[in-house]
Amino acid sequence: MTRTAPRRAVAGQAAGTAPRRGRRLVALALLAALLLALALGAASIGAAGVAPADALAAVGARLGIGSSPLDAVGDAIVVDLRLPRIVAACAVGAGLAIVGAVMQALVRNPLADPYLLGVSSGASVGAVLVLVAGLAAVLPVAAFAGALLALLATLGLAGAAGGATPTRTVLAGVVVASAAGALVSLAIFWRADGDAFREILAWLLGSLAASTWQTAAIALVGAALALPLLVSGRLLDALALGDSAAGALGVDARRTRWALLVACALVTGVLVSVSGAIGFVGLVVPHAVRLVVGASHALLLPASGLAGAIVLLVADTVARAAFDPRELPVGIVTALLGAPVFAALMLTGRVRT
Known part of the structure; x- marks a missing residue:
C-alpha cells in the first residue's frame, strides 16, 4: 500500500492536469477566434461600408491570394487605412x-x-x-x-x-x-x-x-x-x-x-x-x-x-x-x-x- 500510494498520486495529478490543459487551450482558442472575427468586422466598419467577405478578399489579394473585389479606393481604405x-x-x-x-x-x-x-x-x-x-x-x-x-x-x-x-x-x-x-x-x-x-x-x-x-x-x-x-x-x-x-x-x-x-x-x-x-x-x-x-x-x-x-x-x-x-x-x-x-x-x- 505504501509503495503504490505515490504512484496513484502521480497518476491522479497527471489525469487532472490533462483536462485543465485542455480547458486552457479551449479558452485561448475561443478568445483568439473572437479577436479574428472582431478584426474582420472592424475592417468592414466605417464611413465607406465594406462587406466582411470583400474586406477579407482585399487583404488576401495584398498577400498574393486571389484578387480584390474592391476598386482602388476601397482597397486602400481597407488595407492601408483600417488594417494598420x-x-x-x-x-x-x-x-x-x-x-x-x-x-x-x-x-x-x-x-x-x-x-x-x-x-x-x-x-x-x-x-x-x-x-x-x-x-x-x-x-x-x-x-x-x-x-x-x-x-x-x-x-x-x-x-x-x-x-x-x-x-x-x-x-x-x-x-x-x-x-x-x-x-x-x-x-x-x-x-x-x-x-x-x-x-x-x-x-x-x-x-x-x-x-x-x-x-x-x-x-x-x-x-x-x-x-x-x-x-x-x-x-x-x-x-x-x-x-x-x-x-x-x-x-x-x-x-x-x-x-x-x-x-x-x-x-x-x-x-x-x-x-x-x-x-x-x-x-x-x-x-x-x-x-x-x-x-x-x-x-x-x-x-x-x-x-x-x-x-x-x-x-x-x-x-x-x-x-x-x-x-x-x-x-x-x-x-x-x-x-x-x-x-x-x-x-x-x-x-x-
Missing part, C-alpha cells in the same frame, strides 16, 4: 494587458498598471516637445526616448533613496510622473496653440488615428517584447507566495522582480510611443480575466493579452465610427468603459486586494 490601425490596436491592447497583469503581481497592488513607473509621463514629455516644435514625424522616437529617460530616472531615484525596493521604486515613479506632468503642462502653456494643441491633446488622451504600417510595426515590436513575459507565469506564482517561499522554490525573488519590472517598462515605452497613454486597459482587463480563468498566471497572462487586444480593438472601432464624421480619442472610450467596470468589480468585492 487594427493591427496597432490589437498589439497595444495585448501588450498593455499583459504588462498590467505582471505589474499587479510584482507589486501586489490591485491598482498597478503599465504606467506605474512614470514611463507614460516621460513619453508624454518627449511627444509634446516634438509636437510643439513641429517635428511630428519623429514623435514615436521622441516618445520612446522620453519613456526610457523616465525609467532611468525612476530607477536612479529609487536606488539613491536607500535601495531600489519595489515600494521605493513605485514612490520614485510617482515623483518622476509628477515632474514629467509639470513639464508637459509648461510646454503646452508656453508654446502650444492651434493645430499643435489639438495634436497634443489627442496624443495625451490616447489615439490610434495616425496609425500607419510603420507605427503598426512599432506596436508589433512592443507586443513581441511582451512575449517573454508570457512564460513568467511560474515565477509570478512563486512570488505571490512571498519572497521566502519563492526562494525555497529556487526563485531569486529580487533579481526576478527587477528583471520583470524593467521588461514591463520597456514594453510600455514602445507601446505608448505609438498610441499615447491609453488608460484602463492594463488596469481593468487583468482583473476581469482573473475572474474567469483564475489566478494562475500560466493562463492569466495569455488570456489577458487576447482580452486586451479585443477590448482596445472594440474601443478604437467605436472611437472612429460611432460619431462619424467626428472621431474620439480612444482613451476617452476606454475610460468611459473601464471606469464603471472597475467600479462594479470593486462593489462586488471582485478586485483582489
Whole structure:
C-alpha cells in the first residue's frame, strides 16, 4: 500500500492536469477566434461600408491570394487605412494587458498598471516637445526616448533613496510622473496653440488615428517584447507566495522582480510611443480575466493579452465610427468603459486586494 500510494498520486495529478490543459487551450482558442472575427468586422466598419467577405478578399489579394473585389479606393481604405490601425490596436491592447497583469503581481497592488513607473509621463514629455516644435514625424522616437529617460530616472531615484525596493521604486515613479506632468503642462502653456494643441491633446488622451504600417510595426515590436513575459507565469506564482517561499522554490525573488519590472517598462515605452497613454486597459482587463480563468498566471497572462487586444480593438472601432464624421480619442472610450467596470468589480468585492 505504501509503495503504490505515490504512484496513484502521480497518476491522479497527471489525469487532472490533462483536462485543465485542455480547458486552457479551449479558452485561448475561443478568445483568439473572437479577436479574428472582431478584426474582420472592424475592417468592414466605417464611413465607406465594406462587406466582411470583400474586406477579407482585399487583404488576401495584398498577400498574393486571389484578387480584390474592391476598386482602388476601397482597397486602400481597407488595407492601408483600417488594417494598420487594427493591427496597432490589437498589439497595444495585448501588450498593455499583459504588462498590467505582471505589474499587479510584482507589486501586489490591485491598482498597478503599465504606467506605474512614470514611463507614460516621460513619453508624454518627449511627444509634446516634438509636437510643439513641429517635428511630428519623429514623435514615436521622441516618445520612446522620453519613456526610457523616465525609467532611468525612476530607477536612479529609487536606488539613491536607500535601495531600489519595489515600494521605493513605485514612490520614485510617482515623483518622476509628477515632474514629467509639470513639464508637459509648461510646454503646452508656453508654446502650444492651434493645430499643435489639438495634436497634443489627442496624443495625451490616447489615439490610434495616425496609425500607419510603420507605427503598426512599432506596436508589433512592443507586443513581441511582451512575449517573454508570457512564460513568467511560474515565477509570478512563486512570488505571490512571498519572497521566502519563492526562494525555497529556487526563485531569486529580487533579481526576478527587477528583471520583470524593467521588461514591463520597456514594453510600455514602445507601446505608448505609438498610441499615447491609453488608460484602463492594463488596469481593468487583468482583473476581469482573473475572474474567469483564475489566478494562475500560466493562463492569466495569455488570456489577458487576447482580452486586451479585443477590448482596445472594440474601443478604437467605436472611437472612429460611432460619431462619424467626428472621431474620439480612444482613451476617452476606454475610460468611459473601464471606469464603471472597475467600479462594479470593486462593489462586488471582485478586485483582489
